Every structure is written in structure tokens, then in C-alpha cells.
Amino acid sequence: MEEAEHIKDSVQTCIDSHKDQLYSLSLDIWSCPELSGEETHAHDTLVRFFSTDAAWTVEGSYKLPTAFRATWGPGKGVGDGDEVPVVNVGFLCEYDALPGIGHACGHNLIAEVGAAAAVGLKGAVEKHTDLPVRVKITVLGTPAEEDIGGKIDLLNAGAFADIDVVFMAHPAQQDASFLPCVALDGPIVKYHGKASHASAAPWEGVNALDAAVLAYNNLSVLRQQLKPEWRVHGVIKHGGLRPYIIPAYTELEFYLRTPLVKDLSDLKAKAEACFRAAATATGCQVEITYPNPAYYNILPNDTLAKLYENNGKALGIQFPKQPSKFSGSTDFGNVSFVVPGIHPFFYIGTEAPNHTEEYTEAAGAEKAQLYTLRTAKALAMTAVDVVCCPDLLRRVREDFSQAKVKQEK
Secondary structure, three states: OHHHHHHHHHHHHHHHHOHHHHHHHHHHHHHOOOOOOOOHHHHHHHHHHHHOOOOOEEEEOOOOOOOEEEEEOOOOOOOOOOOOOEEEEEEEEOOOOEOOOEOOOOHHHHHHHHHHHHHHHHHHHHHOOOOOOEEEEEEEEOOOOOOOOHHHHHHHOOOOOOOOEEEOOEEEOOOEOOOOOOEEEOOEEEEEOEOOEOOOOHHHOEOHHHHHHHHHHHHHHHHHHOOOOOEEEEEEEEOOOOOOEOOOEEEEEEEEEEOOHHHHHHHHHHHHHHHHHHHHHHOOEEEEEOOOOOEOOOOOOHHHHHHHHHHHHHOOOOOOOOOOOOOOOOOHHHHHOOOOEEOOEEEOOOOOOOOOHHHHHHHHOOOHHHHHHHHHHHHHHHHHHHHHOHHHHHHHHHHHHHHHHHHHO
16 A cells, blocks of 8 residues: 555645646636536536646537536556456536525535546556556536436436446535435426406416415425424425416425435325325315436445545544534435445535525635645545555445445335
8 A cells, every 4th residue: 555655645746736727717617607507617617627638538518518528548557458457437526506696505616626636646647557457537527416416317328337436525514524415306386276356256266376375384284294304395486476366377396305215205295295285275286296306315435435534634634523414415316326436525614504605705715725625635545545456446336235235225
């Protein structure tokens, strides 16, 4: 492992040498926030970043209009022959923003971490060629995490098919090698009634707003009987046109969350009973659809988590006691069921919650750079451990298989 430590030193040196370009990349994305699926500027900025080095093969609009792929390698390994296995290390970049408050979840920093870790690993592997494997690096730009789940579309399109281990990191209020992100599904509920004059002939109408209000209240009452870790929350997106018209159409959007994806079906059945009961009570017709795929919970990988913590501590990262519960969701969960991976969280210099204006400001501040690049180094150094020690990669794969079996019980 002595060789691995030398490679890790090279990772740090390489990332430090690119720190100005990396901050510029992050700030460029932060300054032009784009909603899920509309991230053309962020896409183009990242494509340009990797295209400046001819060693990267860069594909814009890769399988999705605002996704991209940048690949390098495989590099040289000991013997440099066909008998030397190739390990494809994946790094993920997110870059969509939130409506009204921009990069309040710090996805510009996720993009920077992914790019920095990839550049750092590439530079180190180029310098140290005596590895037991040939290293390939794949960077995927994964759009629309906040809304439609771009990673799920990329999974279905085969973008992760040849990746052996995958890394990304998300800004938060503390450093953590793992937080138990929960599964999520999002129903859209539409009620169809009959319009009528609300004063002259209300008895002629079928009030879709009454159905929406009843449904909302039904869900509020249901919360009393839900498990403590289950979450139900939503909004009325369309409640009618004018007070003097009995609403003929209303629409609600809800999020349903459970710690494990296998429990989602139970919560969905309970929620749908509430939606249908409101239709029955008011005489409305109801449509319940799930326009986007469900987000899975993240599978833990103990080997990768321990490696990441060791590398992080060597860089000065502190890992306070991690919360046993966490109610956020991410489409990386779906990836973690297909490819062994890690999704740590990192402090950026503020205790402000994500999805606030204060966090938007922090995500673009120069102060966040120390923490962001330190996280990128820890990710790349963890990748070094995996490619330098075939036994570690075997253990990572075993953790992955065991975690999947555990989830199904």
C-alpha cells in the first residue's frame, strides 16, 4: 500500500494545480441556475472543461439532451496486456438548480467535486503506471436530480453498464460518509367535477376543489397512523379558476417517502385510498398517476465508507456522529442498487439548511472551495485504494451483494 500513498499524494497535487479552473467551473454553473432538464449552460460548461484536455473523450448530450460523458483510459497496468483487468471508475456530476432560489442544494459543487476527483485520479494514474489493474475513468453528467431523476433514465439507457464502482458527494451541514437517504415516489392526483355558477346553481356542480381539500385532509389524518419514519407531503397545484365558478378541475402533487423502497407500495396503497375516498365523497372522477420513476434508498457500502473516512481524516475532515435518520431522497439510490458506490455528504462552511437562500449564497462562496476540493481529494483517494488493491474491490462487491440481499428481507 506504500505505492497507493504516493499515488494519493499525486491526486492532491493534481487537484490543487487545477483549483482555479475548478472554482471557475463551479461559479459559472452557480451564476446561471437552470431547472431540471434545462441545464444547457451547465452541460456546455462541463463539456468545455473536459474538452480542453485532448486525453478525454467527451460526448455531449449523451443519451439525454443535457447529460454528458467524458472518458479516459484505460491506463497502463502491470504487464500492460490483455490479462490485466480493467477497472472503470465512475464519477457523477449534478448541476440542476431549484425554482426561485437557484443552487440552494449546491449542485454546482457536486459538479465540481465530480470533475475534480476525475481530474485528480487521471493525473495520478498517468504518473504512476505500475498498477495491478488498468484504470478507466468515466465522468457522467446526470441532469434533473431535483425533479425527474436523470440517473434513472441513464441507468435504463445503459450508461452505467460497464462502470465497476461509482462516486459522488453532496453538500450538507456536516461531513458524513453515509446518510440513509429514503425512497420516494410522487403521485399526481387530478379530480374532474362539473362547473356551475357557485351562487345561482351550486347544486348543479360537482366540486373538484372539495375533493382536493378532502384528499389533503385525509392525508393529514393518515399521518397519525403512519410509521415515524414515513413521510407524506404535498401541494394543491390547481384549485379552480374563480370564486363564482364551481371548480371542475383540481390537481395535487404529493411526495411519499419511506426508509426502504420495499415499503413504498404499502404507503402508496394508503395514500391512494385517501385520494379515492375524496372522489367518492364528492362525486368527482379521479386520476392518480406517477409521472416519474420512484427514487430508491441508498444501499450502504461499508468498505467504501470506511475507506472514505480514513482518507478524509487524513485530509483533516471530521466526521461527527452521524444521524440515524435522514429524510432526503436522491436518484443515486437507484444507481446504488446496480453499481457499488458511495454518496458521502460534505460541509461547505455553513449550518444553513439546504433549499434556502442562505445555502444558495454559501454554495457560490469562495469559502466553500476548501471543503469542496478536500472532498474531491477524499473521493479520488478512495478510488486509488480500490484500484491499487484487488482485494478491496472484491470486498466492495461483496458488500454490494450483501446489502441488496438485506434490502429484500
